[in-house]
Amino acid sequence: MSATIPDISRKMSSLLLIDLGANSFNGPVPQLPAGVTTVDFSRNKFSGNISFTCDNYDYLGYLNLSDNLFSVELPYCLNLRSLVHLNLANNNFSGEIPSSMLAKTMSGEIPEWIGNSLALISVVILRSNRFSGSIPSSICQLTNIQILDVSQNKISGTIPKCINNLTELTKEESPKQKVTSWYYRSYIKGGVTVTRNTSYDESAFLMWKGREFEYSNTLGLVKSIDLSNNDLVGEIPVEITSLIGLLGLNLSRNNLTGSIPTRIGQLRDINFLDLSRNKLSGKIPSSFSQLSHLGVLNLSYNNLSGRIPLDTQSKTFNSSSYIGNPGLCGSPLSEACPGDELSRDPKLNADSEEKQQEDEFISAEFYISMGIGFTFGFWGVCSALILKRTWRYALFRFLENIFKNYSIFNTK
Structure with missing residues (x-):
């Protein structure tokens, strides 16, 4: 469907859930009913400002504006106190995160309050925008987070060493498949206070192995971190190897230096690992042989050196996983290691x-x-x-x- 949505705040004042996702609606976002709890306008052609977020939506817990045509700064009056899920991915938002959001003080970067105010959040997706600044250490307080995607921004600084405090990612098994959010609304009816609750099975579009997939019924099983396409510097913290529940880790296209952590083999469940296009050096750790579930590996275009491990796991990947490292040698690359010339x-x-x-x-x-x-x-x-x-x-x-x-x- 394609149309401009009119003001629905009065004619549909009792609406709790509005889902218009995956259409071709255009124009500005309409004024919403004051008691709405769930709004999904994703995958449309909405544009203009999002000034509606300055109004008092005391019960709005889920807001998805991803995959639209917004190209403005986030309004400074943003006021969403009840928000649990916010998805602004794949737009062209710019500027600082407004200081009025959740009535906390901001620094222009990913806000420090994120660990305190969103402690129960399990999915954070800010992909494909122009957010800048560093990753605050307070993000390590998100102990329930399963999916963290801040890829394709301009985030700088280092990866916090406290990342091993993301407790949910240190568990090898997930207790749930679906991710369900609950929103509560209280109102007075006949002189009596009534509380209603609404549940919403969340879904998310995730970049997985270079392609975008929608996860809904199995979203709760996905555990991934994607910090790719930013300006991150410094070394990969060894603490990241404690996140043994990770299924996907993408740190590609940054300016990371140092060596690959020798204990990378502790990520036994990982299926997708991309460390390409950084400035990593040193040898490929022998512990790679322990990554028995690894289906996609990309270490290309770094400064790695030495022999590619001879274990069976490393041999399952072709040369594209290792190219662009002048110091690497051995199969599957054509460059022979010293002493291998005779045998080759x-x-x-x-x-x-x-x-x-x-x-x-x-x-x-x-x-x-x-x-x-x-x-x-x-x-x-x-x-x-x-x-x-x-x-x-x-x-x-x-x-x-x-x-x-x-x-x-x-x-x-």
Whole structure:
């Protein structure tokens, strides 16, 4: 459907849930009923401002404006005190996160209050915008978070070392498949306070292995961190290897340095790992052999060096997983490691094998034949001397003359 949505705040004042996702609605976002709890306008063509967020929506817990055509700054009057889920991905928002949001003080970066005010949130997606600044350490207080996606922004600084405090990501199994949000609304009816609750099964579009997929019924099983396409610097914190429940980790297209953590093998359940296009150096850790569930690996275009591990797991990936690292060598790359040249050249291998066969012939059959020949020759001569008396006398006279001449020579 394609149309401009009119003001629905009065004619539909009792609406609690509005879901117009995946259509072609355009124009500005309409004024909403004051008691609405859930709003999904994602995957449309809405544009203009989102000034409606400045009004008092005391019960709005879910707001999804992702995949639209918004290209404005977030309003400074943003006032959503009950918000649990906010998705602004795939737009062109700019500027600072407004200081009025949740009535907290902001710094222009991802706000410090995020760990305190959104402690129960499990999905944070801010992908494909122009957010800047560093990742605050308070994000480590989001102990229930399963999906963190701030990719394709201008975020700088380092990855917080406290990232191992994301408790839900340290669990290998997820207790749920669906992610359900509950919103509560209280109102007075006939002089009595009535509380209603609304549940909403959440869904999310996630980048997985380079493609975008929608997760709904299995969203609760997904555990991933995507910090790709930013300006992050510093080393990959070793603490990240404590997140053993991770299924996907994407740190590609940043300016990360240092080596890959040697304990990367602790991420036993990981299926998707992309560390490409950074400035990582050193060897590929041997613990990669423990990543038995790894289906996609990309370490390309770094400064890695040394031999690619010879374990079975590393051999399952083709050269595209390792290219762009001038110091790397060994299969599946065409660059041979020092000492491997002989084994990689078929002609040299053939010559070496032939020479080895010749050596084996000389050292075995040749010497055995010489020994047998000498034995038969020696005993043949001895037998002749024993059996032929005239030959024996002739030999003795010959030896006698030699000794006589030798004595004369010594006397002179």
